[in-house]
Amino acid sequence: MKGIPTDVIEATILTLELAVVTTGMLVTIALPLAWWLAFPHRWWKSMVNAVISLPLVLPPSVLGYYLLLAFGPTGPGGWIARLWGARTLAFSFHGLVIGSLLYALPFAVQPIQNAFHAMGRHPVESAAVLGASPWRTFYRIAIPMAWRGVVTAIVLSFAHTIGEFGIVLMIGGDIPGQTRVLSVALYDYVESARWHDANMIAGGMVMFSFLTILLLSSLQNRKRRHTS
Amino acid sequence: MRIHRLIILALAITGALISSNRASADPLRLAVAANFIQTAQQLADEFMQRTDLSVTISSGSSGQLATQVREGAPFDIFLSADTQRPEELVSSGLAIASSRFTYAIGQLVLWRPTTGIPPDEQMLRNGQFAHLALCNPATAPYGAAAIETLKAWNLYDQLRPRLVVAQSVSQALELIQSGNAELGFVALAQVSRLKEGKYTVIPESLYSPLRQDAVLLSRAGENIDARQFMTFLHGPQARDMIRRAGYLTPNGEQEAAR
Known part of the structure; x- marks a missing residue:
């Protein structure tokens, strides 16, 4: 498009890429995890739940700090990075994906878990009585019945990954095309007084967030109409 | 009724906190x-x-x-x-x-946390590293000085893909100390008293004071x-x-x- 600098476009594409990859992986992880957490109740499942939910409460700088240590050559991230000949997971797209996964995990797990809870054990037990395998029960009964939770999880994961800032700032290294996502680019533009570009990104973010909330509330309204 | 009381209590506490904060010198x-x-x-x-x-x-x-x-x-x-x-x-x-x-x-130094020979121009030229940390040249003068130095050594274009940019010299040091970047440009004052690592002071002629x-x-x-x-x-x-x-x-x- 005319008038949009290439580095803004680059940051936008990178951000969307990150959000799509993260959301895809999150939903894949969150579906079985939420299912496992939803029933039956065990005290140690509450522990797992609490650990998953930590990013809701922790400042992103705390998460970023630990990730910086974990990604280095002496941490687990360094061992993984050695698989493809790098020495750290920081400053790379892979590193951002891992950071975003951890950060957005509660936003993906909780809505799905709540949906499974709301569904209750009854449909699952009926399916079992009728001879369906647990796996078949999961993807033919549970997931279709919890689809609103799944959609909410997708929207929230996507939105939170787009809006991620603190972690990326600490582990990203601000590399164009690799780790300079929109939120960091906006920060850079404000710092270097590129007000026009900053306004463009900030305005776009406001629009995007507004649409996200609108989408979520319309989903919830439909759900209410459905249940009443 | 109860909620009303709670709200009033919360307001009272907030007010007390604010005023006590104001009162202290x-x-x-x-x-x-x-x-x-x-x-x-x-x-x-x-x-x-x-x-x-x-x-x-x-x-x-x-x-x-x-x-x-x-x-x-x-x-x-x-x-x-x-x-x-x-x-x-x-x-x-x-x-x-x-x-x-x-x-x-200020004095700019090239620092790396490992022992052995201090990092210098030749080490950068050999390129046996993945990431060189410096701070944002747009906001931090030490970052601008680092870029000037790299340009003076004719290494800027070659090393550009390996530069990782921190928001301040403190963060640049943090990126190196955590091992994520192997070496970087920081301030002498940050590393002169550290027991770990080696540094080279960059000649002042290479960057604006x-x-x-x-x-x-x-x-x-x-x-x-x-x-x-x-x-x-x-x-x-x-x-x-x-x-x-x-x-x-x-x-x-x-x-x-x-």
């Missing part, structure tokens, strides 16, 4: 460029011992701090890492012109404590501490010329 607030934070803390400790006043320090890159001052941050004194930002604040009427002076001249200016901000124009700190910063003891931390200080002639 305002400390002297310094905004300090990240490279100078450790030295500023030592200076502040010394000053507090002498005067019984309390001093708080906020740090960030010079660009961030200057922006915060423009947005009305309650700082009394700004210790920048450059001369340009204090000058700009003076010309926008946010700082007092007569108070501006160079308190330190890192003259760091201090300025009294306009909101503290009538603040006697703040003026007292500025006087202390001019004094021989402070200059001595600054030099020991790894900075140069302007010689007498330059001082007199201002």
